[in-house]
Amino acid sequence: MEAQHLRGQAEGQWSTGFCDCFSDCKNCCITCWCPCITFGQVAEIVDQGTTTCGTAGALYALISAVTACGCIYSCFYRGKMRAQYNLEGSDCGDCLKHFFCELCALTQQYRELKYRGYDMTLGWAANVQKQQNQGVAMGAPVYQGGMSR
Template identity: 85%
Template sequence: MEAQHLHAKHGTEEEWSTGFCDCFSDCKNCCITCWCPCITFGQVADIVDQGTTSCGTAGALYALLSALTGCGCIYSCFYRQKMRAQYNLRGSDCGDCLKHFFCEVCALTQQYRELKNRGFDMTLGWAANAERQQNQGVAMGAPVFQGGMTR
C-alpha cells in the first residue's frame, strides 16, 4: 500500500516549465544572476514567501551568508524546496541541494523563469503581483497558457 501511495504522489508532480540548463533563454536574468545572485534570489524569495520576506531582506541575507561563509546556496536551496512544495514540482530535497551547490546560477534562473511563466512579473514583487492579478481576476500562481482554441 505504501508503494502505491508514493507512486501516486510522484505521478501528480508537475514538470518544471523550463529545463535546468536553459539559463540563456533569458539572457538578461542570466547575466544579473551570474554577477549578483542576491538580486534574483531576493525576487524569488519575495514571491515564494508571498511577501512575508521582502526582496531586499532576502537578498541582503543571501549576500551576507555568501560573504561570510561562501555558501549562500544553502539558504537558496531551502527556497527551491519550498517552491517545489507550493507548486508540486518534480524533484527531491537532495537534488535541490546539489543543484544549488554545483550550479547556483542555473538553479536560481530556473526558479525565476518558473515563477515568470506562472504569471508573475518578477520586477514588481509579491504585493504588486497580488494586486495586479486580483484586478485581472487571475488566481495567484496559476500557469499562464499561451494561445488558445481556434476554429
C-alpha cells in the same frame, strides 16, 4: 491519462530545463553578476510577501560573504517552491543543484515563477494588486483581511 498543467505541461514538471539559463539573457546576466537580486525576487514570491526581496537578497549576500555558501540558504527555497507547485525533485537534488550550479538553479526558479504569471520585477504585493485588477488567479489565494459591511 496524465493530468496536464499550464500550457500542456505535465503535472510536476518544471516549465523550463535546468540548463536553459540563456533563454532569459537579461536574468541570466543579472544572476551571474549579482545572484542576491534573483534570489531576493524568488524568495519574496515564494514566501508570498512575508520576506521582502531586499531582506532575502541581503541575507543571501551576507551568508555568501561570510561562508561563501549562499547556496545553503537558496536550496531551501527551491524545496519550498517545489512543494507549493508540486514540482518534481528532492531535497538532496535541490542541495546538489544549488551547490554545483547555483546560477542555473536560481534562473530556473525565476523562469518558473515568471512562467506562472508573476512579474518578478514587481514583488509580491504589486503582483497581488495586478491579479486583483485583472481578476486572474496566479497561484496562491489572495487574502483580503479586515471587516466589511
